[in-house]
Amino acid sequence: DTGVSQDPxxxxxxxxxxxxxxxxPISEHNRLYWYRQTLGQGPEFLTYFQNEAQLEKxxxxxxxxxxxxxKGSFSTLEIQRTExxxxxxxxxxxxxxxxxxxxxxxxxxxxxxxxxx
Amino acid sequence: AQSVSQHNHxxxxxxxxSLELGCNYSYGGTVNLFxxxxxxxxxxxxxxxxxxxDPLVKGIKGFEAEFxxxxxxxxxxxxxxxxxxxxxxxxxxxxxxxxGKLIFGQGTELSVKP
Numbered sequence: 001d002t003g004v005s006q007d008p009x010x011x012x013x014x015x016x017x018x019x020x021x022x023x024x025p026i027s028e029h030n031r032l033y034w035y036r037q038t039l040g041q042g043p044e045f046l047t048y049f050q051n052e053a054q055l056e057k058x059x060x061x062x063x064x065x066x067x068x069x070x071k072g073s074f075s076t077l078e079i080q081r082t083e084x085x086x087x088x089x090x091x092x093x094x095x096x097x098x099x100x101x102x103x104x105x106x107x108x109x110x111x112x113x114x115x116x117x
Numbered sequence: 118a119q120s121v122s123q124h125n126h127x128x129x130x131x132x133x134x135s136l137e138l139g140c141n142y143s144y145g146g147t148v149n150l151f152x153x154x155x156x157x158x159x160x161x162x163x164x165x166x167x168x169x170x171d172p173l174v175k176g177i178k179g180f181e182a183e184f185x186x187x188x189x190x191x192x193x194x195x196x197x198x199x200x201x202x203x204x205x206x207x208x209x210x211x212x213x214x215x216x217g218k219l220i221f222g223q224g225t226e227l228s229v230k231p
Contacts, residue, residue, distance in 0.1 A: 003160075004160075031216075031217055033217070033218060033219075035219075035221075040126075040223070040224075041223050041224070042121070042123075042207050042209070042221030042222050042223050042224050043161070043207070043219070043221050044221070045218045045219065045220070048216060048217065048218055050216075055216055056216055056218065091160075091161070093161075093219075095217055097217060102213070103149055103168040103169075103213075104217070105151065105163050105166055106217065106219060107163075108153075108160045108161040108162075109160055110159070110160040111160065
């Protein structure tokens with residue numbers, strides 16, 4: 001499967017623990033996005049990368065959240081000192097944007113479902 | 118701030134019925150518009166997209182959507198739904214100068230009765 005892959009698919013953690021999620025985008029896609037989706041809502045933008053540079057962070061991304069894309073390929077999203085309100089589906093998406101084609105679609109992974117107990 | 122509103126949270130139809138899901142957005146500039154579908158247990162998949170040109174766009178599985186700029190709308194339609202169309206449908210917008218990030222509506226759950 002050459003789509004966007006996320007690991008793990010499910011994570012249950014105790015409140016106060018740290019968790020880290022991984023996203024592998026489609027090969028050669030230069031943009032990578034993180035979204036969060038709670039029950040009954042659409043995905044909400046968290047942050048995005050152009051290659052290894054993090055270009056935008058949402059206000060939703062508190063200081064307990066950090067994302068990296070060190071080599072411009074895979075990305076990690078870490079949540080420190082998890083809270084019950086962090087329980088959600090965390091989605092990763094990627095796209096290829098070029099000077100010749102600035103308008104492209106994003107391809108989504110299956111997400112990591114986080115449950116904080 | 119940009120926002121996307123989907124009018125219906127849950128729609129229930131019988132097979133062969135016609136479908137129209139409403140989507141309105143708020144943004145004054147140039148936008149790209151999308152409909153994504155999420156089948157049970159699966160990831161978000163693109164149904165169709167509008168970037169420019171003909172405001173009536175056709176997507177996969179017989180879906181189409183019409184961009185009406187004056188109404189800030191991008192409604193999704195299908196003339197005859199099937200049981201396999203049961204899924205959640207999300208309308209999304211991105212502005213041309215917003216780095217490709219998507220603003221999603223809250224989603225519409227479609228249930229099609231066989």
